[in-house]
Amino acid sequence: MSVRVPASHCPDCGELCDAATHASSDGEVMPVEGDVTICMCGSILQFGPGLVLEPIDWSKVGESSLKMKLLRLQNMVLDMKGKGR
Numbered sequence: 001m002s003v004r005v006p007a008s009h010c011p012d013c014g015e016l017c018d019a020a021t022h023a024s025s026d027g028e029v030m031p032v033e034g035d036v037t038i039c040m041c042g043s044i045l046q047f048g049p050g051l052v053l054e055p056i057d058w059s060k061v062g063e064s065s066l067k068m069k070l071l072r073l074q075n076m077v078l079d080m081k082g083k084g085r
């Protein structure tokens, strides 16, 4: 289920994003600063202060298992996008 977030532009594709869907919860989960998100263009981003989208800081993603998860999610998004259009 998607929740409304403050509108901000993807730093990569410039798309205006004003909603987010939690990847592993069916409930309405509001993202918090520092949460990672993936734009429909496939760009891996994070919510900065005020939930403004910014490029991810990979140096803060320490665990390689998290990196793998993000890359899998990115593939899923790109796959969905490929099938949708």
Ligand SMILES: [Zn+2]
Binding pocket: 010, 011, 012, 013, 014, 015, 039, 040, 041, 042, 043
């Ligand atoms: Zn984008």
